[in-house]
Amino acid sequence: MDIWEKTIKNINIYSGKVVKLDIETVLLPNNKTADREIVRHPGAVAILPIDNLGYIYFVKQFRKAIDNELLEIPAGKIEHGEDPSQCALRELQEEIGYTSNKLTYITKIYTSPGFADEKIYIFKAEELVKSERIKDDDEFINICRFKPGEAFEMIKNGTITDAKTIVALLSTFKL
Amino acid sequence: MDIWEKTIKNINIYSGKVVKLDIETVLLPNNKTADREIVRHPGAVAILPIDNLGYIYFVKQFRKAIDNELLEIPAGKIEHGEDPSQCALRELQEEIGYTSNKLTYITKIYTSPGFADEKIYIFKAEELVKSERIKDDDEFINICRFKPGEAFEMIKNGTITDAKTIVALLSTFKL
Numbered sequence: 001m002d003i004w005e006k007t008i009k010n011i012n013i014y015s016g017k018v019v020k021l022d023i024e025t026v027l028l029p030n031n032k033t034a035d036r037e038i039v040r041h042p043g044a045v046a047i048l049p050i051d052n053l054g055y056i057y058f059v060k061q062f063r064k065a066i067d068n069e070l071l072e073i074p075a076g077k078i079e080h081g082e083d084p085s086q087c088a089l090r091e092l093q094e095e096i097g098y099t100s101n102k103l104t105y106i107t108k109i110y111t112s113p114g115f116a117d118e119k120i121y122i123f124k125a126e127e128l129v130k131s132e133r134i135k136d137d138d139e140f141i142n143i144c145r146f147k148p149g150e151a152f153e154m155i156k157n158g159t160i161t162d163a164k165t166i167v168a169l170l171s172t173f174k175l
Numbered sequence: 176m177d178i179w180e181k182t183i184k185n186i187n188i189y190s191g192k193v194v195k196l197d198i199e200t201v202l203l204p205n206n207k208t209a210d211r212e213i214v215r216h217p218g219a220v221a222i223l224p225i226d227n228l229g230y231i232y233f234v235k236q237f238r239k240a241i242d243n244e245l246l247e248i249p250a251g252k253i254e255h256g257e258d259p260s261q262c263a264l265r266e267l268q269e270e271i272g273y274t275s276n277k278l279t280y281i282t283k284i285y286t287s288p289g290f291a292d293e294k295i296y297i298f299k300a301e302e303l304v305k306s307e308r309i310k311d312d313d314e315f316i317n318i319c320r321f322k323p324g325e326a327f328e329m330i331k332n333g334t335i336t337d338a339k340t341i342v343a344l345l346s347t348f349k350l
Contacts, residue, residue, distance in 0.1 A: 003237045003244065003315040014188050014196055016212045019290050021189055021196050026239055029315050036239040037191045039214050041290065062178045063288040064201055064211040069178070070288050077289075107330070109338040111286045112293055113238040113245050114252075115194050115216065120338075140178040140204050155282070156350055163284045163295075163338040170345035175331055 003029055005036070018042075018077065019116075039116040045088045046075035046164040048106070048172055049098060049125040055145040056169070057096050062140065071144075071154070072162045073169075075120070084121040092125055096143050097133030100125035106171055111163055122168045148173050178204055180211070193217075193252065194291075214291040220263045221250035221339040223281070223347055224273060224300040230320040231344070232271050237315065246319075246329070247337045248344075250295070259296040267300055271318050272308030275300035281346055286338055297343045323348050 005026035013021040020040040025033055049057040056073070063070045076091035078084060085103055092098055106122040146154070151169050154160040160169075180201035188196040195215040200208055224232040231248070238245045251266035253259060260278055267273055281297040321329070326344050329335040335344075 003317075005237050005239050007239075016198070017210075018212045019196075019214065021194075021214075023191070024239060028313055030313070032313060034313055035192075037193045038240045039194065039196075039291070041287075044289070062180050063285075064180050064182075064199060065213045065290060065292045066285055066288050066294075070285065072288070075289075107333060108336060109341065110238075110241055110245065110336050111338045112216075112291060113241050113247070113337060114219070114250075115240060115293075116214070116287060116291065117240045118287055118290075119241075138203055138205070138207060138209055142178075152350055155346065158282060161283060161285050162288060163286045163342055166284065166342045166346065167338055170349055171330065171341065174345055174349040175327055 008033065037115060039118075041116055041118040042080070043078045043118065044075055044120045045078060045084050045091060045123060046073050046120050046168055047088045047092050047123050047125050048073050048168040049092060049096060049100065049128055051128050051145070054147060056148060056151055057098070057143060057145050058165075059095050060142040060144060070162055071160055071165070073165045075164060085123065088121070088123045088125070093131050094134055095141060097131055098125075098128040099131045101127035101129060106168060109164065109167055120164050122164065122171070124172055183208065212290060214293075216252075216291055216293040217255070218253045218293065219250055219295045220253060220259050220266060220298060221248050221295050221343055222263045222267050222298050222300050223248050223343040224267060224271060224275065224303055226303050226320070229322060231323060231326055232273070232318060232320050233340075234270050235317040235319060245337055246335055246340070248340045250339060260298065263296070263298045263300070268306050269309055270316060272306055273300075273303040274306045276302035276304060281343060284339065284342055295339050297339065297346070299347055
């Protein structure tokens with residue numbers, strides 16, 4: 001590959017609970033150098049839960065980064081060493097209190113490749129079984145459900161603006 | 176809104192060319208506090224360029240954050256004070272060397288609301304007119320074009336993994 005950027009220096013600016021920030025100095029194809037600001041994230045999963053009546057489960061929660069509530073499908077960070085499908089079942093239980101007997105991998109996406117390495121594995125969860133909701137003390141989540149047609153309408157009218165949620169809905173039902 | 180998180184302290188860790196990193200201490204609905212790591216980004220646009228033959232233009236470029244090449248639609252950061260549609264026309268010219276006589280706003284998305292405030296405005300660009308490609312010296316981009324059916328196939332088989340590109344393609348053609 002002729003446009004590869006080789007790292008010649010890496011400075012870690014910050015290492016937090018969720019993200020790390022690195023400044024990488026890279027060698028460009030024209031032999032000049034450039035600095036790249038890179039946010040490191042452990043990766044995540046997102047789950048499209050569909051019940052036997054065809055309803056899709058969503059969570060509405062406050063997102064400090066955008067200082068607003070956001071309607072999303074259940075999702076969460078991958079813990080160290082965790083398999084994406086295990087993570088999907090864990091998050092499904094934590095966020096909406098269901099397990100799934102039919103978890104199907106849909107696709108994976110890069111959310112912000114210009115500045116972050118976050119990769120999200122997207123799953124469809126069917127054959128849902130009500131379970132105990134083991135939630136974090138500090139998580140405040142409202143659960144709601146919509147039929148696919150309502151969800152498509154909410155994408156069109158700008159009510160659903162979360163990238164992973166749109167990708168999951170349209171990849172699952174429209175491809 | 177009962178689940179709002181009020182900021183009680185904000186520490187700026189880093190301010191770079193592309194991103195800033197803040198740690199915000201917030202007050203939760205249960206009166207406990209929590210720290211939120213938040214990446215601030217100026218926002219971006221992404222453009223789905225469609226020519227008179229129905230081909231869609233893509234760019235293939237190296238993305239250091241994921242240490243790999245990525246197939247995306249043209250996109251770029253909003254400059255200070257720039258209108259999203261102006262930015263879309265500028266990026267279209269810089270990245271693929273076209274202007275558009277018919278720019279249509281499609282939607283806006285949040286790419287990583289768990290840790291970043293990045294918002295991307297997505298446009299469709301039609302009635303393309305060949306123009307001079309005013310590109311950055313340090314940008315190395317390959318341009319390619321595909322019909323919608325080919326692009327959908329590349330989403331299905333995992334060749335297209337960029338979130339904004341998938342949202343733009345499926346929102347434009349499948350909703």
